[in-house]
Ligand SMILES: Nc1ncnc2c1ncn2[C@@H]1O[C@H](COP(=O)(O)OP(=O)(O)O)[C@@H](O)[C@H]1O
Ligand SMILES: O=C(O)C1=C[C@@H](OP(=O)(O)O)[C@@H](O)[C@H](O)C1
């Protein structure tokens with residue numbers, strides 16, 4: 001089976017929905033953030049603080065180079081993975097890309113008490129989300145399927161992706 005690759009903004013549900021899909025299909029989940037955390041031996045927040053975003057992105061791409069070679073897995077990406085076209089190209093080789101859409105308002109609701117995302121830590125959270133989301137939207141739109149998570153529970157979003165994916169696989 002081709003990999004199920006989840007993309008989308010911070011708080012769109014990539015980690016949560018990826019876990020559910022992996023459980024339901026009984027396949028492995030790779031969360032690229034967890035892989036980067038393992039490489040550095042520190043949290044994302046600490047990596048940004050100590051090494052900076054540029055170094056984080058370099059290691060993130062190394063992780064993508066490795067995990068994109070796998071097959072039959074779910075890959076939950078970090079929200080910035082799609083900014084590098086090379087990452088997207090690699091992920092497409094063995095995978096189908098599902099963009100999890102969430103509105104700025106939903107993202108704020110989901111992340112208002114979160115302090116683990118360095119890019120949303122300083123300044124006004126809603127205006128940061130709107131600015132980054134608008135800038136990134138063309139990158140997210142470069143996907144195979146778009147799933148609107150504003151109107152779905154994680155459980156239903158997982159089921160929807162599985163049904164699209166299995167239908168697509170059966171036609172290959
Ligand atoms: N469809 C959804 N509806 C409501 N809350 C959600 C949904 N998807 C995710 N969440 C919540 O949003 C928060 C961030 O989810 P997470 O999976 O970490 O997002 P991401 O990995 O895309 O940054 C979590 O608290 C999660 O429970
Ligand atoms: O959007 C981004 O640039 C980032 C998203 C985060 O992952 P989630 O999308 O899982 O929150 C994490 O990779 C890092 O904080 C940077």
Ligand SMILES: [Mg+2]
Nearest residue numbers: 014015033077
């Ligand atoms: Mg995540």
